[in-house]
Amino acid sequence: MRRRPMLLVTAAATLAVVAAVGACAGTGVGEPGSTTSSGDGTHAEPGPTAAADPAYADRALAAPYPLLDTAFGPGTITEALPSTSWRFGTGRAMRVSDLVVTGRFTAWRHGTASIWSGPRDASTGAPVTWDDARAETRVLLMTFDVDTVVAAAPGVTSDTALRVAITVDAPYDAAAVARGLVAGGETVLLLAAPGDDGLWRVAFGGGLLGRVADDGVVTWGVLDAAARIDASRQALADSAAGVRVSDLAAAAERAPRTIALGG
Secondary structure (H helix, E strand, C coil): CCCCCCCCCCHHHHCHHHHCCCCCCCCCCCCCCCCEECCCCCEECCCCCCCCCHHHHHHHHHCCCCCCCCCCCCCCCHHHCCCEEEEECCCCCEECCCEEEEEEEEEEEEEEEEECCCCCCCCCCEEECCCCCCCCEEEEEEEEEEEEEEEECCCCCCCCEEEEEEEEECCCCHHHHHHHHHHCCCEEEEEECCCCCCCEEECCCCCCEEEECCCCEEECHHHHHHHHHCCCCCCCCCCCCCCEHHHHHHHHCCCCEEEEECC
């Protein structure tokens, strides 16, 4: 089993559901295709191509998705909104997400590539070049253009464009994943606030990325793909219930609450 980094990006990431992100890599195949590139290394996608498959991106993001214990963490999408906090025993309250936005992925560039296997601590990896065949994870630095802010934790604000880090496990083709995300059109993201690197990350181990239909209904492709990979993986109860963006906004406006876990 390949080691990979724990997604410890905010205090909320210490929740069991996020800290449980495992080392399991999925099986996938690379996809051919080309991108346009500017001089600064940013890849701007003018539109979907034959290889731009949002479902492929969903499968790649689901591959390392954590095996979740239903006793810890959210049981619904709405419980993962910034308006809900979680507290273990007498510890401080934490959130699964800090910001919920709709918009589109519009461009991407290479981030880091790393090797995690071998005799080393699982919290550190050996950096390699992006094209190194030994790389076990590659990080996409995606540009997400924000249309609407659906919900935000106190003190959290959104720019018109966000930098979002997406980690892709080998043997998935990271460039094909990026093209799939761009081709996905209108998207809703539940995000964990940036750490020192200034990068946002998709909450719930990368699972809380949904695509918005014209009528506002959200489909949660990563969660669906995770359940197909392993039926024992926890599905959030309302992820298949036709949740609309307006439902998320209404839930986020309710009185904040804190859910106690443990003694």
